[in-house]
Amino acid sequence: MSELTASGTPASVPERPQRWMRFVDSDLLWSFSRSPVTMVAAVIALVIIGAALLTPLIAPQDPYDLASLSLLDATAPPAWLKDGSWNYPLGTDNQGRDVLSAVLYGTRLSLLLGCSAVILSFLLGVTLGLIAGWRGGIVDALIMRVADVQLSFPAILIALLIDGVVRSVLPRQVQTEISLYVTVLAIALSYWVHFARTVRGSTMVERNKEYIQAARVIGVHPARIVVGHLLPNVVGPILVIATINLATAILTEATLSFLGVGLPPTEPSLGTLIRIGNDYLLSGDWWISIFPGIALALLILSVNLLGDWLRDAFNPKLR
Amino acid sequence: MPDDTILEVNDLQHHFDVSPPALDRVLRGKGRVAVKALDGVSFSIRRGENFSLVGESGCGKTTVARCIVGLYRPSAGNIVFDGVDIGRLKQRNAMSRVRRRMQMVFQDPYASLNPRWRVRKIVAEPLVTHRLVTDKAELRTRVGELLEQVRLSPADGDKFPHEFSGGQRQRISIARALAAHPDLLVCDEPTSALDVSVQAQILNLMKDLQRRLGLTYLFISHNLAVIYQISDRVGVMYLGRLVEVATADQLFSTPRHPYTQLLLETIPRLDPPDGSSGEREPVAGEVPNPIHPPPGCAFHPRCPLANDRCRNERPSLLIADDAFVACHAVHEGRLSSRLAEPHSPARCD
Structure with missing residues (x-):
């Protein structure tokens, strides 16, 4: 050399x-190869993410295209049951929509929504946490008191509140169009606190370390110190939180949609599908809500397991 | 010659606010509490000289260093660097020009390098920040030269700090400090985190660099052996004040202040001087709490020569022979008979 x-x-x-x-x-790869549960979770997550990305190519039907739906085929059971047809492998819902296609599109939507919400709350939380930890004093007190107050409410309540406010302010037509963004915003605003608190904590530790002081002595602009020195050193633990929050965000979205305040039935996410199916559960048409439910459970479980593994792998003391 | 002075520190004070939280102060009627980490420190450093500050932990050595490089804002007093009063500089630009000429080497080589940056980027940071080198290839060559200057290989630039030992990291730290061609290097206990053989290497390297680059050092340490090896002049600090300033030879051969004598006695000896059993006198007392420093001379509770004047009147740094000492006993001749007349408030240069 x-x-x-x-x-x-x-x-x-x-x-x-x-x-x-x-x-x-x-170490990361080593600990991955030592954990069969994580490997299974990774495979499931990859399959789900792959399916979500390729949905328009692999889905048998476009569930948003009302013209392709036929009411005659409504509430058809899964293919392997009596009266089932391989046209609709997982059956159809009350409007003749193919459950498999709906689940695929719903997963795609749920993932998109979860990821956007996590990215938004990540940006918001990390920025506010960095500011609070770096500036300290009154700015810190202000940001963290807001965070404390917000933390004392359940996230779902805050999401409901934001959703409710938007709904009462905007006309119905606009609501349907922007419901995706409102839901993302509602979820992001209810989860930024986790990011902010963690970032603030590690910022306060790091900012007193000598490499930060060395940069100050050199005369580096404070903004450059925060972005160039501080951020790379506090962002590690945050990625773990982001992974675990992805599962929570998807679940929150499903809950909101299940309660009827998330995405509209014309654009069904997994939560919306479960809600629609819920009405038919007692009349014996179980497949309408069970299959989206299974998809949701698998997605959440695999993301959570990956998040747990990442947390342990980044923190050797837990091993 | 005043032209020769590169750094002048006048009556520097720095107080840390250790008050209870605002709500406590209001509810329980508590007042503000300040620790006087520095309580009027004055000294000056000549160009090309190696000035050291020595003292026990908590005496304010590091605070002096941090005030000088601008990490702390002094509560009072001024710091004049090459004719410019640093405290008066408000604009970032003006401050930045001074910063370039004054760099710092930190105590902990494990904490002073960003763990996620490659060495090349770390060493190049001053060059990039002050736009001294803009061309990429030139930057690479310059960083390579700097690494060679501290006896590392230019190829080490591609590694991360954790791939180096403590001594090597301290060299990287020195290379970074030297990058912008500073005149003054403030070294805050640069060797105290290293083991003894590596300490010697680093000290030799620093001496060598000083000779070659004409650097001025402000060197801070609690290790008297290190101080003796590297210093031209030494200031002894006790509880936020300078108690004695002398050349290294004088200080170690004829210490004047009782505290300096006490410090030197703590050096273990293999061959006890004649007439001594080799048993060391245990040091009486501890460093007092700097929140409530003793009145008069801060050292009087531990001083064998203390009298009423010491307990009430704070001694100032006055000339005694060719050193500067802040001690009533020395100036009254209670300690030694060969002392010059006390002069008016002294400047120790």
Whole structure:
């Protein structure tokens, strides 16, 4: 290496293989290979995410296209039961919508919604946490008191509140169009506190370390110190929270939709599908709500298990 | 020669607010409480010199360093760097120009390098921040030179700090401090986290760099052996005040202040001087609480020579022979007979 540099050749030529080897060698991969539960969870999560991404290609029917629905086929049972047809492998709902397609599209929507909500609350929480931890004093007190108050309410209540306010303010036509954004916002606003508290805590630890002071002595602009030095060092534990929050966000969305305040039936997420099916559960048409339920449970479980594994893998003391 | 002075510190004070929370103060009628970490410290450093501050933990050595490099804002007093009063600089630009010429090496080599940055980026940070080098290839060469200057290989730039030992990390820290061609290097116990053989290497490297680059050092340590090896002049601190300033040779051969004598006695000896049994006198007392420093001379509760004047009147730093000592006993001749007339408030240069 030193010879290379001396002769003027950039020393970072073997950069990529090095990085790859480091990844293969890493504790993360090692702990992954030692945990069969995590591997199963990862496979399930990958299948679900893959299916969600490829939905328009693999779904037998477009459930949003009302023209393709036929009421004659309504409440058909799954294919393997009597009266079932392989046209509708998992049966149809009360409007003749293919349950498999609806579940696929619903999963896609739920994942999209969960991810957007987590990203939004991540940005909000990390920014506010960094500001609170870095500035301290009155700014810190203000942000963290708001967070404390909010933490004393259940997240679902806050989401309901935001949703309710938007609904009473906006006309009905607009509501349906923006319901996706409102739901994302409602969920994001109820979960930013977790990010903010964790970031604030690690910021307060890191900001007194000497490498931050060294940057100040060099004369680096405070904003650059926060983004360049502080952020990379506080963001590790946050990624774990983000993973676990993804599951919670999807679940919250499902709950909101189940309660009828999330996404409308014309654009059903998993929660909406379960709610629609719930009305028919007692009349024996169980497949309408059970299949979205199973999809939801698998998704949440696998994401949660991955999150747990990530938490343990990042914290060797727990092993 | 005053032109020769690179750094002048006048009556520097720094108080830490350790008051109870605002609500407590209102409800329980408690007042504000301040720790006087620095209580009027004055000294000056000549260009190319190696000035050291020594003292027990908590005496304010590090606070001096941090005030000088701008990490703390002094409560009172001023710091003049090369004719510019740093405390008066309000604009970031002006401050930034001074910052470039004054860098710091920190105590803990494990905490002073960003663990997620490659060494190349760490060492280049001052160059990039002050836009001294903008060309990428040139930056690479310059960082390589800096690493070679501290006896590391330019290829080490691609590694992360955790791949290095404590001594190597301290060298990286020195390389970073040297990047912007500073005039003054403030070294806050740069060797205290290293083991003895590595300490010597780092000290030799620092001496070598000083000779080659014409650096001025403000060196802070509690280790008297290190101080003796590296310093030209030494200031001894006790409870936020300077008690003695002398050249290293004088200080170690004829310590004047009772506290300096006590410090030197704590060095273990293999061959006890004649007439002594080799048993050391146990040091009486502890460092007092800086929230309530003793009146008069801060050292009087532990001083064998203390009298009423010491308990009431604070001694100032006055010339005694060719050193500066803040002690009534020394100036009254109770300690030693060969003392010059006390002069008016002294500047120790």
